[in-house]
Structure formats: structure tokens, C-alpha cells
Amino acid sequence: MRKLHLAALALAGCAASAPVLAQTGNGWTVAATPAAGAARAIGWYANGCIRGATALALEGPGWRVLRPQRNRYWGHPELIATLRVLGQRVRAATGKAMLVADIAQPRGGPASGHASHQIGLDADIRFQLVPDGPLDPALRDEGTELSVVADGKEIDRARWSAEQVALLRIAAELPRVDRIFVNPVIKRELCQTAQGDRRWLAKVVPWYGHDGHMHVRLKCPADSPDCRPQDPLSADDGCGTALAWWFTSEPFRNHVARPAKPPEPPAQCRALWSQ
Numbered sequence: 207m208r209k210l211h212l213a214a215l216a217l218a219g220c221a222a223s224a225p226v227l228a229q230t231g232n233g234w235t236v237a238a239t240p241a242a243g244a245a246r247a248i249g250w251y252a253n254g255c256i257r258g259a260t261a262l263a264l265e266g267p268g269w270r271v272l273r274p275q276r277n278r279y280w281g282h283p284e285l286i287a288t289l290r291v292l293g294q295r296v297r298a299a300t301g302k303a304m305l306v307a308d309i310a311q312p313r314g315g316p317a318s319g320h321a322s323h324q325i326g327l328d329a330d331i332r333f334q335l336v337p338d339g340p341l342d343p344a345l346r347d348e349g350t351e352l353s354v355v356a357d358g359k360e361i362d363r364a365r366w367s368a369e370q371v372a373l374l375r376i377a378a379e380l381p382r383v384d385r386i387f388v389n390p391v392i393k394r395e396l397c398q399t400a401q402g403d404r405r406w407l408a409k410v411v412p413w414y415g416h417d418g419h420m421h422v423r424l425k426c427p428a429d430s431p432d433c434r435p436q437d438p439l440s441a442d443d444g445c446g447t448a449l450a451w452w453f454t455s456e457p458f459r460n461h462v463a464r465p466a467k468p469p470e471p472p473a474q475c476r477a478l479w480s481q
């Protein structure tokens with residue numbers, strides 16, 4: 207009944223006051239505003255939702271949000287706070303700003319182009335850094351992601367410098383960060399070049415794609431008992447046989463992402479999406 211009412215408002219030209227509604231991969235309709243209440247990340251990173259999400263400001267010291275029209279700059283308050291700190295530290299280290307791509311929809315859930323990003327604890331940050339001034343609108347709205355991996359095999363030295371290493375290291379050393387997904391070629395580069403204390407490397411995990419951005423994932427927050435944590439990482443820096451597998455296995459070299467049937471979301475999410 208309420209949905210019909212909202213639809214009628216939109217048709218009547220009251221779009222400014224009526225939330226835009228979007229369809230999740232499960233066919234559930236999700237409002238363009240967060241669900242009210244205390245923050246809770248609910249379910250699994252790749253099958254869940256979030257209550258009480260907050261928005262990352264579209265720009266701030268050391269960060270700029272990309273494609274704001276997609277309305278995917280929402281997350282658990284711990285993630286938003288972490289991104290703000292990350293931006294400030296990246297600016298202090300490089301004098302530049304980072305580009306934040308998708309975080310999550312206001313109530314989480316499946317978002318096109320991603321398997322995860324569903325519970326407000328995942329964020330994509332491009333490797334390309336920009337001057338900490340006005341952001342070119344064309345880059346903000348349509349700018350292509352630049353891969354730092356040439357031919358899928360080697361680091362592209364024209365797009366890789368100490369700045370990208372600083373971005374990864376600063377993010378990995380933030381205590382709430384659980385892991386960071388990057389292309390195996392990037393992980394190999396870090397393994398071969400990182401100096402000094404190498405413990406941060408353990409959090410940098412090889413995964414398919416991720417050659418133009420890093421995917422930062424937070425641990426389940428203490429306020430979210432229904433958030434399912436990831437398995438713990440191995441105790442070493444991940445530069446040994448676990449990394450070598452990516453360069454020898456057929457599945458990696460011939461990987462084709464196949465869309466899987468979306469799993470049934472947790473009951474709490476269905477209730478939250480239908481509010």
C-alpha cells in the first residue's frame with residue numbers, strides 16, 4: 207500500500223519528496239533512503255543488508271565520491287569513519303585525494319556489478335589518485351577506471367608508484383580493516399618490494415579483477431551480532447604458495463565470472479526492504 211502511494215507521488219511530479227525505488231537482484235524493492243534505527247550490518251558480505259547506514263560526504267579532505275548519481279555511498283558508520291580517516295591519511299602521505307567508487311546502497315542488498323557490497327562494510331577505492339582540489343565532473347560521473355596491470359600480467363609502471371603502495375599500506379594498517387582485495391599481480395608486486403615491517407601484507411588478498419581499484423572490507427562491527435565474519439587470514443604475509451597458486455592455476459587464467467542465482471536474503475533483510 208505504501209509503495210503504491212509513493213509511486214503515485216512520483217507520477218504526480220513530487221519526485222523531490224518521494225524516494226526513488228530500486229530493484230535488488232532478488233527482486234526486492236529498496237528505497238533510496240537508509241532504514242532508520244541503530245546501525246546493524248546483517249548477514250554475509252555477499253547476501254545481506256544494512257540498517258542505520260550513513261552517507262559518506264561526496265567530498266572531504268583526501269577523498270572524492272565517484273558517480274554520486276548511483277547513490278551507492280552508504281555504509282555502516284564504522285566504514286564511513288574509516289574512509290574519512292583513510293582519506294585524511296592518504297592526503298597527508300601523498301598530497302592527493304582518493305577516488306571512492308561504490309560502497310553500498312542505502313539499505314544494502316545486491317548491487318549490479320558486485321557480488322558483495324551488501325552489508326555496508328565493503329568499499330571500492332581506485333588506485334588513481336587526484337589533486338585534492340575540484341574534481342573534473344567528467345571524471346566524477348563517467349571516468350573510466352584505469353588498470354594498473356598491463357596485459358593482465360605485469361604492473362603498468364606508468365600508473366604505479368609509491369603513492370599506490372602508500373594507499374594500500376595505510377588502508378591495511380587501519381585496525382577495522384579485515385582484508386583488501388587486489389589483483390594477484392599487485393599482490394606479487396607488493397611482496398617483491400615492500401620494505402620494513404611487512405605484517406600489513408597479510409591483509410592484502412589476491413582476487414580476480416581488482417586491477418583498477420582496491421576493495422576494502424571491514425570486520426563485522428561489535429554492534430552487529432547478525433553479521434557473519436570472514437574466516438581468519440593466514441598468519442603469514444601471503445606471499446608464498448598461496449600467491450603462487452594464482453599464477454599457475456588454470457581457473458585463474460581462464461576465469462570467466464558466471465552470474466549465480468541470487469541466494470535467498472535473510473528474513474531481517476526482507477522485512478527491512480519492505481518498510
Ligand SMILES: [Zn+2]
Pocket residue numbers: 320323328329330420421
Ligand atoms: Zn568491490
